Amino acid sequence: MGESYSVIIVGAGMAGLCAALEAANSNAKVLVLEKEEAIGGSSLLSGRFMAFAGTDLQKKCSFVDNSELLIADMLEVGKGKNEKKLVEAYGHHQLETYQWLVENGVEFDAVRAASGHSVPRGHTIKPLQAITTLYNQALKTGNVTFELEASVKRLRKNADGRISVVIYEKDGLEYFAKAEQGVILTCGGFSKSEEMLESFAPQLHAALRIGGKGNVGDGIKLAWEHGAWIRDLPYLQGTYGFHPAANGERKSQAHAFYKGAIIVNKKGKRFVNESHSYKIIGTEALKQQETVSYQVWDQPIMNESVAGDALYDFENLYSLGLINQADSIEELADIINVPLESFKETIAKYNEDIQTGVDQDFGRTSLTHTFGKPKPIIQAPYYAMVTTVAMLATYAGLAVDENAQVLNPFNEPIDGLYAAGEIAGGFHGAGYMTGSSLGKASIFGKIAAKKVLSISVPQKDNLSI
Numbered sequence: 136m137g138e139s140y141s142v143i144i145v146g147a148g149m150a151g152l153c154a155a156l157e158a159a160n161s162n163a164k165v166l167v168l169e170k171e172e173a174i175g176g177s178s179l180l181s182g183r184f185m186a187f188a189g190t191d192l193q194k195k196c197s198f199v200d201n202s203e204l205l206i207a208d209m210l211e212v213g214k215g216k217n218e219k220k221l222v223e224a225y226g227h228h229q230l231e232t233y234q235w236l237v238e239n240g241v242e243f244d245a246v247r248a249a250s251g252h253s254v255p256r257g258h259t260i261k262p263l264q265a266i267t268t269l270y271n272q273a274l275k276t277g278n279v280t281f282e283l284e285a286s287v288k289r290l291r292k293n294a295d296g297r298i299s300v301v302i303y304e305k306d307g308l309e310y311f312a313k314a315e316q317g318v319i320l321t322c323g324g325f326s327k328s329e330e331m332l333e334s335f336a337p338q339l340h341a342a343l344r345i346g347g348k349g350n351v352g353d354g355i356k357l358a359w360e361h362g363a364w365i366r367d368l369p370y371l372q373g374t375y376g377f378h379p380a381a382n383g384e385r386k387s388q389a390h391a392f393y394k395g396a397i398i399v400n401k402k403g404k405r406f407v408n409e410s411h412s413y414k415i416i417g418t419e420a421l422k423q424q425e426t427v428s429y430q431v432w433d434q435p436i437m438n439e440s441v442a443g444d445a446l447y448d449f450e451n452l453y454s455l456g457l458i459n460q461a462d463s464i465e466e467l468a469d470i471i472n473v474p475l476e477s478f479k480e481t482i483a484k485y486n487e488d489i490q491t492g493v494d495q496d497f498g499r500t501s502l503t504h505t506f507g508k509p510k511p512i513i514q515a516p517y518y519a520m521v522t523t524v525a526m527l528a529t530y531a532g533l534a535v536d537e538n539a540q541v542l543n544p545f546n547e548p549i550d551g552l553y554a555a556g557e558i559a560g561g562f563h564g565a566g567y568m569t570g571s572s573l574g575k576a577s578i579f580g581k582i583a584a585k586k587v588l589s590i591s592v593p594q595k596d597n598l599s600i
Contacts, residue, residue, distance in 0.1 A: 137311030140166040140280075142587050143301050145287050145354060146322030148176035148347075149573055150556030152269035153232075153580030154319050156239065159276035161588050166312055167279060168303055170286040170322075170349055175266045177323050177347030177528060177557065178573065180386065182445040184249055184257035185577070186570030187233040188226075192246045192258060200254040202226040208504060209571065212251040212412055213564025216370060221562045224537040225571070225578055232578045233258070240268040249393060249446065250413050251568030253505040258570065259444070285310075290318060290357050290552070297592070298361060298551035317551045317587035320541070321580060324529030324557040325352030332526065335368050341426045342373040342417075343381060343525035350529075354558050358533050361552065362543040366560035367531035372567075373524035375417035376430075376446070378457045381525060387457055389430065389520055390446040392416070393503045394439045395510035396432035397485055398522070400424060403468065403478030405485065408497040410504060412566040417524040429471050429519045431482070433512045446569075449518070458520045467517045486511040528572060532560040539583035553587060555579035 141163035144151045151167055152174070158165045169176075187193075188205040206226035210217060237243065242264055248255035273279040284305060291300035301312045325331040326346025332339060355365070381387035392398055392409040398416065400406055400423040407419040420428050440449040452458050461467035468478040488494045489511045501507050533541050533554045540548040556576040563571065 137300070137313050139313040139315055140164045141314075141316050142319060142584065143168065143312055143314040144319045144321055145301070145357070146176060146320065146556070147174040147270070147281065148178040148321060148323065148556060148576065149266065150576035150580035151319070151321035152266065152273060153577045154321060154555060154584040155279050156269055156273045156276070157581045157584035158588060159273055159278035162278060163588055165279040167281045168285040168287055168301065169281065169283050172284050174270055174281070174283070175262070177350055178266055178576065179262045180345065180347060180527070181262050181573050182388070182569065183259045183262060184247070184570035184573065185260060186256050186568055186574045187229050187258050188254075188256055189230050190233055190246075190258065192243055193254075193256065196246055196255070198246060198255050200256055202229060204254065205229065205256065208251055208253050209568055212504065212566040212568050214566055215564065217564030218366070218561035220537045221535070224582065225562070225575055228578050228582065229574065232581060235581070236265075236577060239272050241265045247441070247444070247447070248503055248506045249390065249569035251504050251566065255506065256570065287353070287357060290361060292361070296550060298549065314551065316590055316592055317553055319539070319583045319587060320354045320358060320533070320552070320554040320558050321556045321576075322354035322558060323347055323350040324532055325355065326350045326526045326529050328352045336371040338421065339371065339373050339526055341421055341524070343377060343379070343523060345377070345381060345386065345525045345527050350557070355532055358541055358549070358552060358554065361549055363541050363549060363552070364534040364544045365532060366534045367563065370563070370565045371529060371531050372414040373417040373421065374527045375413040375420050375522065375524050377523055377525045378452070378520060379523050380457065386445065387452060387455070388446060389449055389452055389458075389522070391430045391432050391436060391449060391520070394432070394447065395436045395502060396430045397482070397512065398428055398430055399473065399478065399481055400428050401473060403473035404481055405496060408494075408499045410499050410501045412568070414567040420522070420524050426523060428522055429473070430522050431467070431512065431517070431519045433514045433517050435514055436510065436512075437518055452520065453518070458518055460516050460518055462515050464517060467519055471519050471521065482512055486513060528557050530557065530563045530567060530572070532558045534561055535559045538586040539579045540586065553583040555583045
């Protein structure tokens with residue numbers, strides 16, 4: 136017989152830690168199982184942004200935002216393919232979740248515009264600080280047990296058909312743990328599973344693999360065994376903005392295009408509206424010759440570098456030798472080896488279109504989504520970074536409802552099973568708003584914990600193994 140807990144959480148990233156702390160604060164007895172040797176998972180590899188609206192930080196910057204605008208942006212960026220109820224749940228709970236994070240010691244440094252933002256709403260965190268803080272807060276309650284290097288192998292139902300037993304391995308031994316009220320899966324996606332990527336996203340074979348090393352889809356398989364449905368597989372996309380030298384520990388990522396840069400291929404031609412979601416840009420970039428493209432910008436855009444920022448620290452990438460500099464367009468074309476006349480024509484036409492207010496080729500009218508105004512590229516020195524696409528996170532997974540309950544193919548909840556974070560599908564749809572991944576992890580981690588603890592279970596529940 137295994138030890139009993141109110142709730143068992145599989146995975147100790149942002150979603151799992153928020154679920155654990157929320158449950159522990161309600162005096163629930165919680166077990167968190169993490170298969171890696173340390174907590175954090177792929178949350179530690181994030182771009183530092185969390186998408187919230189109507190916050191004190193936004194108001195200090197005179198940014199006017201609210202939940203309704205946030206919801207509208209997410210649905211538009213997702214091209215209406217996202218599950219509306221999930222997006223609405225995010226919007227309805229996002230501000231209280233932001234305040235909850237602040238109250239529990241998570242530090243937000245600034246607010247910046249990024250992919251999909253019509254108003255700057257990327258609240259920046261230091262992922263290690265946030266993860267460590269939530270972990271310590273959970274430990275302080277005295278209600279949470281963390282087991283590291285504990286790999287979950289199977290889930291089992293009780294006699295009433297409810298998921299209630301977790302079988303896991305640790306130190307070569309097999310253990311059984313009983314969840315009296317529910318199991319929450321928060322163990323990420325499958326960005327490091329070549330088998331699953333080949334099955335569901337063969338179009339991404341050329342993308343770099345930068346996701347968390349534990350993201351091999353085992354949580355999805357645990358739920359599949361019990362009839363879980365899956366959503367958003369057709370919209371699996373890579374993330375644009377990485378230097379080819381990037382890897383999991385050194386991301387080497389820049390989104391100069393959201394500050395005004397253009398993107399050209401090896402022919403020196405633009406091929407996409409640079410204000411679109413970097414997922415959509417990534418899909419187009421993989422279609423280019425040798426899957427290679429270049430971000431190109433000038434000194435005024437370079438001056439917008441933000442020290443320490445995961446997406447906008449251009450100066451750091453330049454110091455690492457990953458960004459090329461030239462005193463003229465001609466010299467830059469030679470350095471990155473694109474046809475000079477084509478390159479010059481592309482930049483000249485773009486500058487002319489920006490001045491007249493009409494991007495005739497791709498309709499760019501903003502820096503990102505509907506925020507900001509495009510800028511001409513006219514002031515030397517000029518810069519370029521060879522850029523590719525990475526498989527950072529899968530953003531497709533288990534079908535869930537607005538209460539984070541895992542659903543079967545008939546849209547019915549699977550009793551006792553919940554999911555939050557990257558493992559859950561249906562939320563992002565065909566696009567992606569920066570900050571919504573960590574945002575949904577925290578929001579739905581809390582929602583899952585609340586829902587689990589609200590469920591009334593029989594006093595004599597049969598949990599025998």
